[in-house]
Amino acid sequence: xxxxxxxxxxxxxxxxxxxxxxxxxxxxxxxxxxxxxxxxxxxxxxxxxxxxxxxxxxxxxxxxxxxxxxxxxxxxxxxxxxxxxxxxxxxxxxxxxxxxxxxxxxxxxxxxxxxx
Amino acid sequence: xxxxxxxxxxxxxxxxxxxxxxxxxxxxxxxxxxxxxxxxxxxxxxxxxxxxxxxxxxxxxxxxxxxxxxxxxxxxxxxxxxxxxxxxxxxxxxxxxxxxxxxxxxxxxxxxxxxxx
Numbered sequence: 685x686x687x688x689x690x691x692x693x694x695x696x697x698x699x700x701x702x703x704x705x706x707x708x709x710x711x712x713x714x715x716x717x718x719x720x721x722x723x724x725x726x727x728x729x730x731x732x733x734x735x736x737x738x739x740x741x742x743x744x745x746x747x748x749x750x751x752x753x754x755x756x757x758x759x760x761x762x763x764x765x766x767x768x769x770x771x772x773x774x775x776x777x778x779x780x781x782x783x784x785x786x787x788x789x790x791x792x793x794x795x796x797x798x799x800x
Numbered sequence: 801x802x803x804x805x806x807x808x809x810x811x812x813x814x815x816x817x818x819x820x821x822x823x824x825x826x827x828x829x830x831x832x833x834x835x836x837x838x839x840x841x842x843x844x845x846x847x848x849x850x851x852x853x854x855x856x857x858x859x860x861x862x863x864x865x866x867x868x869x870x871x872x873x874x875x876x877x878x879x880x881x882x883x884x885x886x887x888x889x890x891x892x893x894x895x896x897x898x899x900x901x902x903x904x905x906x907x908x909x910x911x912x913x914x915x916x917x
Contacts, residue, residue: 727907728893731887786833786903787903788850791844791845791846792844
């Protein structure tokens with residue numbers, strides 16, 4: 685079945701450590717996104733990528749980094765520079781179409797990061 | 801700037817009751833899309849419906865129905881005869897096209913629905 689796989693589902697980190705969250709899709713989608721979800725704040729965009737080897741900052745990119753070396757993969761690194769990294773992280777993908785703005789996002793099951 | 805407001809943070813209903821989730825949006829664009837997503841306890845957001853700004857017809861899908869009114873910038877979601885399986889967080893979202901084809905999506909803060917058996 686096609687979909688998005690995020691791992692790990694739960695992750696604990698000590699302060700000062702970098703962690704990388706994995707996101708893999710087999711939907712052959714061009715665009716991929718990382719969102720952060722906090723209680724009462726909805727989803728906020730961290731980074732997005734429309735094609736391989738290219739990505740752009742979203743609304744809250746500080747303290748995060750990404751790469752897009754393969755179409756299927758879009759890992760997110762939460763660095764020690766992120767002041768409040770405890771959150772639920774969601775990866776999504778989207779197939780490009782001629783009708784810009786109309787595309788449905790397909791989401792992974794998320795990764796919950798807790799900083800101890 | 802685009803904005804989506806879901807004023808209801810949490811709603812509790814008894815099973816079989818009808819419930820309406822409100823969504824109000826702001827945008828300067830004339831062409832845009834509105835979405836509803838469901839997030840069950842498992843965490844994965846699931847797409848429910850998409851509406852474009854030129855189509856104000858209401859839609860019904862089983863127990864779900866959506867009321868899109870441009871005059872009030874609202875896109876409300878009604879669940880008829882609610883069931884325990886409807887318990888989830890529901891997100892309303894607004895999408896506009898940006899330069900370069902990037903699709904900017906703004907999500908509301910979500911409404912947590914609890915259906916009590």
